[in-house]
Amino acid sequence: MKVLIKNPCKADGEFFKPDDQPDLTDAAAKALIESGAAVELNGNVASKPEDVHALHVAIREAVAALDTDNADLWTKSGAAKTEAIESALGYSITAAERDAAMADA
Numbered sequence: 001m002k003v004l005i006k007n008p009c010k011a012d013g014e015f016f017k018p019d020d021q022p023d024l025t026d027a028a029a030k031a032l033i034e035s036g037a038a039v040e041l042n043g044n045v046a047s048k049p050e051d052v053h054a055l056h057v058a059i060r061e062a063v064a065a066l067d068t069d070n071a072d073l074w075t076k077s078g079a080a081k082t083e084a085i086e087s088a089l090g091y092s093i094t095a096a097e098r099d100a101a102m103a104d105a
Contacts, residue, residue, distance in 0.1 A: 001029035003038040004086055019092050039083045041090050048091040052100075055093075059101035062088040 005020040011028040021041060024032070032038035049055045063080045065088060066073050073084040079102070082095055 001026050002041040003029045003032060004041050004090065004092065005032070005038050006083075006086075006092065007037045009035075009037040021090070039087045042087050048089075048093075055097065056101035056104045058089060059085060059093060059098055060105055063098075063102065 002021060002023050005016045005018055005022070008015070008017055009032060010016070011022070011032055012024050014022070016022055029038065029040065033040055049058060062085045066080055066084055068074075073081055075081055079095075080098065082093055082098055085098060086092055
């Protein structure tokens with residue numbers, strides 16, 4: 001299972017750093033996801049745009065594609081969870097980048 005590493009960790013005998021995108025055994029990937037050290041990549045592996053405008057567009061498109069009926073994807077305040085956006089994009093983002101992208105709409 002392909003995951004996006006959020007925090008330094010070890011899985012399947014290897015060490016990983018944030019933004020690594022290893023293909024792990026299902027058991028190892030699920031353990032990292034449950035611990036919060038990784039998010040599953042839903043088939044998406046991409047590089048984070050360096051251009052702020054392009055990043056904001058990508059974030060807004062990812063948010064628009066999220067299932068609005070799935071409460072697990074949204075914060076209590078109604079914002080898309082960064083983990084949900086990251087899973088769709090294939091790279092890490094911060095809450096500040098999410099908020100700026102949505103304000104820039």
